[in-house]
Ligand SMILES: [Fe+2]
């Protein structure tokens with residue numbers, strides 16, 4: 001257990017402070033930079049910062065699960081999803097820089113909170129852990145859809161990244177479901193929506 005903790009602590013430090021890597025090509029690699037107004041740029045930046053922060057939280061949730069998941073098959077399937085989350089982190093981080101900004105200053109705070117939630121969900125047992133993951137991926141997918149509706153029409157680069165992330169998250173939700181996710185009670189879903197509202201409102205700004 002101590003070994004596991006040390007490995008996860010190391011992952012956490014790298015998630016927060018080292019650049020993430022992408023195995024797949026960046027979804028926007030083939031697209032030219034658009035001429036955006038200052039207001040459009042600011043808005044796209046805010047949204048991409050929210051997405052980046054969401055991916056930081058995803059890293060923490062998956063790590064929390066890795067610490068507690070009992071079924072080795074589930075752990076392996078989720079490890080694959082976690083690699084894609086790391087790519088999402090890389091894509092959004094680079095886009096934030098291109099738009100002239102920086103990742104949310106509150107990331108360490110959200111990371112710590114998400115890790116605690118991930119561990120807590122994991123301790124409840126695999127089916128609840130997976131249920132929590134499935135619901136998270138559904139909620140993230142809905143968020144990404146709303147961002148696609150809200151991003152500046154001309155910002156093809158941000159849009160390509162968000163669209164690919166949305167497709168990946170839908171696959172992650174399916175994976176969690178196939179592994180035996182339990183449906184969460186409505187009040188828990190409501191609480192999750194509330195805390196993500198808090199996170200998105202704050203990280204859009206700082
Ligand atoms: Fe993601």
Ligand SMILES: [Fe+2]
Pocket residue numbers: 058081085137168169172
């Ligand atoms: Fe995901």
